[in-house]
Amino acid sequence: MADWGTPRSSGPRDWALVERFLLEDLEERRRARRWRWARRVLFIALFAFLAWKLGSSATVSPGAFGPHTAVIQVDGQIAADLPANADSLIDALGTAFKTAEAKAVVLRINSPGGSPVQADEVYREIRRLRAKHPDKPLYAVIGDMGASGAYYIAAAADRIYVNPSSLVGSIGVIMPGFGVPELLRKLGVEDRTLTAGEHKNLLSPTRAVDPVEREHVQGVLDAVHRQFIAAVKQGRGERLRVNQDTFSGYFWSGEQAIALGLADEVGSLQSVARDVVKQETLVDYTLLPSPVDAVLRRLSAETARGLGAGLRQALGLEQTATLR
Incomplete structure (x- = not known):
């Protein structure tokens, strides 16, 4: 007779089945x-x-549009890792100058500037292409802003067009910095930076500026500034009316820039294409990441x-x- 009140224990075989x-x-x-x-x-x-x-x-060849005005956007900060970088701008310039149907090239500039190296590379390429293609003019049209490195690039153009309210110029060089040694000392923060090289830690914000290091850095900035000035003088030539403020870092309105010889006339992309190039068809050659x-x-x-x-x-x- 079965014992219904006593629970049965599971054997090894039962657990093996469950595990399986x-x-x-x-x-x-x-x-x-x-x-x-x-x-x-x-x-x-x-x-x-x-x-x-x-x-x-x-992908469509630019020549498929027939005679046109080539447009290249210089928009935003000029830097190697941003859309307005030397490699992209130079590639776009090369394509525009090689395209026979592009009767002129217009740089549409709206930029506060950026890397002097990137700006100088574009400036030099524009000068080279203009010498190689003397029958194809290049114009710069400055929108809201064409300052610092952006103006550096614009200076290579045959003519510079602005809006009366554009901000133009800022021919100078800057290296931002700050110092907080007293603040760190009050907070009990100790600078433990180690270097190999006497001046490797120059302009550190954790200590007072060394006069020798300040002089050295100022010399570097002055050298870059001289290069900037030379490029503007070369590009603008006799149109430039130099005074004590021209290369001081000041910026001016478009109307003031024309009076100073930093720009030539009031104009927009459309008016330049219509009245100067006489080709109202605009083809954008800007190299930007597509969607x-x-x-x-x-x-x-x-x-x-x-x-x-x-x-x-x-x-x-x-x-x-x-x-x-």
Whole structure:
């Protein structure tokens, strides 16, 4: 007679069956996740390919527009890692000057300036291209602002057009800095910077300025300023009316800039194309990341993350916290 009141204990075989069931369920879940990630990766790769094909098929030769005015935007800060960088601007200039249908090149400038190196490289390339293509003029049209490094570039143009309210000039060089040694001392902060080289830590904000170091840095800034001044004088020539403030770092309105010889006339992109170049068709040669490029970059990152996750799961290398 069975004893219904006494519970039966599970034997080793019962636990083995439970363990096997759990392991099979876990493996099934892993297979499902792997296929899910594989589908995502394939979808992203397909979308990236289609976007690439769309971008490549949409490319049109500038010459297809017929006779036109080539436009190159110098917008925002001039720096190697920003849209207004020397490499992109020089590439765009080269294409515009080589295109026979581009009857003139217009730099549409709205920039506070930036890197003197980047500005000088563009300035020199403009001078080279103008010498190589003497029949193709280059004009600069300054919008809200054409200051410092942006004016450096504009100075290479055949003529500079401005709005009466544009901000123009700022022919100077600056190296911002500050010092907080007394504040750090009151806060109990100790500077433990180590250097190899007597002046490697020059202009450190944690200590007073060394007069010798100040003189050295000022000499560097003065040398860059002299180069800037020489470029403006070379570009503007006899049109420039030099006075004691011309190269002081002051900026002026467009109307004042014309009176000082820093600019030539009032004009806009449209008026220059219409009345000066006499080609109202505008073709933008600016090299900027296209929306397709941006999508591809994002998709590339997603693809890499998806492939990595898929490989980890396929190999059973789930991310877990570990103690080392």
